[in-house]
Amino acid sequence: MLSGTSEHQQGEIRYRRITAIWKAALCLLFLVLCILLLGVIFSGKTESVEKIYYPMAAILGMWMVGPFFFMFLNRSIQREAVLVSWDKHSLRAGQRDIPWNQIRKIELAAPARSKWQLSASPMYALYLKDGTRIHIHTDHLFGKKKLQASLSILQNSLQEHQGPDAGSPSP
Known part of the structure; x- marks a missing residue:
């Protein structure tokens, strides 16, 4: 669910908990199959010949899918299914509050594979005025359309909160 209201100067970008649950379940199923493959050995x-291929397939499968299982499991058991929220003063991602006046721009970043060949999830990159960059990982919970729509909401919120009248009270 995407929400952003300029009237209240606050909003949030939520992910669907059910998406995290079914992705965690699929990863768990794959991990169980890898363990069963080791059991056969x-x-x-x-x-x-199978004694060579089966362990390699099982270990590679656990290595590639295991981190995703724990990532999705973590997202599915979190108290709130909010990726990013904001008010008129700051943007909140997890436990981190970033004041609007410190953010220079927000972009979508699609990192390359990690050095361990694991798939890195798309993320929002917040470029701060002091030259640092903060990443907000989406953990593969959004499709392309939702990624773009939520990026647009974040960028519009940034423009609203950094506009000429962002600090002044409304009449």
Whole structure:
């Protein structure tokens, strides 16, 4: 759910908890299959060639999917399904509050694979006026349309809160 209201100068970008739950369930299923594959090897029901391929497939599968399982599990059990929220003073991402007047621009960043060849999730990059950059990871919870729509909401909120009358009270 995307929401942003210029009347109240506050809003939030939420993810669907059910998305995190079903993605965690799919990862868990894959991890269970990897463990079953290792069980087949240890039970001695494999041929000599399979004793080479099955452990490699199981270990690679756990290595590639394991981090995603814990990422989705973490998102599914969080108290609130809010990725980013804001008010007229600051933008909040997790436990971090960033005042609007410190943010120079907000962009969508799609990082390359990590050095361990794990897929990195798209993220919002907040470029601060002091030259630092803060990343807000989306953890693969949004599709392309929602990523773009939420980026647009964040950028519009930044413009509203940094406009010429952003600090003055409304009549």
